[in-house]
Amino acid sequence: MKLEIRTVEVGFLPTDCYLVKDADTGRAFAVDPGFYEPVLEAALRDMEIERLDYILLTHGHHDHILGVAGLQERCGGRIVIHEAEAAFLTDDGLSLRSPAFANLPRAKTADVTVRDGDELPFAGGVIRVLHTPGHTRGSVCYQLDNYLFAGDTLFQSSVGRTDLPTGNTRQLLQSVRRLSALEGDYAVLPGHGPQTTLARERLYNPYF
Numbered sequence: 001m002k003l004e005i006r007t008v009e010v011g012f013l014p015t016d017c018y019l020v021k022d023a024d025t026g027r028a029f030a031v032d033p034g035f036y037e038p039v040l041e042a043a044l045r046d047m048e049i050e051r052l053d054y055i056l057l058t059h060g061h062h063d064h065i066l067g068v069a070g071l072q073e074r075c076g077g078r079i080v081i082h083e084a085e086a087a088f089l090t091d092d093g094l095s096l097r098s099p100a101f102a103n104l105p106r107a108k109t110a111d112v113t114v115r116d117g118d119e120l121p122f123a124g125g126v127i128r129v130l131h132t133p134g135h136t137r138g139s140v141c142y143q144l145d146n147y148l149f150a151g152d153t154l155f156q157s158s159v160g161r162t163d164l165p166t167g168n169t170r171q172l173l174q175s176v177r178r179l180s181a182l183e184g185d186y187a188v189l190p191g192h193g194p195q196t197t198l199a200r201e202r203l204y205n206p207y208f
């Protein structure tokens with residue numbers, strides 16, 4: 001597997017959407033298409049991605065899912081989300097979707113719901129699901145190779161907030177400790193802000 005990973009900043013926060021392509025097989029997936037925008041279309045063209053195997057969602061907040069419908073229409077891809085988080089796709093009270101986005105197409109329901117330890121086949125390898133609740137009840141990290149797509153669970157020098165619906169500080173700290181205890185090092189690709197590594201966070205993140 002030879003992974004090519006592109007960070008595409010989308011939306012107003014902005015959110016880090018990731019496009020991942022295996023250069024050997026041409027298979028690809030996306031993580032957290034917060035908005036479907038020209039900048040994301042341009043990245044797809046640039047990476048020569050026509051079809052997606054998956055649209056992986058780390059959790060169901062609006063800033064991570066509002067582009068799902070647009071992206072799936074363009075490239076296909078099965079929508080993957082934790083089973084405890086699936087309701088966020090259609091419940092505006094959970095996703096915190098603002099009426100200002102009423103014109104955007106709705107995210108569809110999940111194609112695949114996952115739980116901790118599940119493995120999704122990709123390009124001859126597997127994407128492993130780590131359930132890391134706390135930011136929301138069904139937040140997950142996706143691990144592929146030495147990459148960890150962390151959503152809003154873990155940021156450079158920080159962690160996700162826990163004051164939103166289904167958030168839980170005790171669970172979040174447990175989840176962060178679990179990530180810290182993973183063996184070896186991983187590149188951490190968070191839902192917002194710069195990329196980091198687990199080794200760096202073990203040293204500098206006050207929540208570790």
Ligand SMILES: [Zn+2]
Pocket residue numbers: 059061135152
């Ligand atoms: Zn969030």
Ligand SMILES: [Zn+2]
Pocket residue numbers: 015061063064152191192
């Ligand atoms: Zn977010």
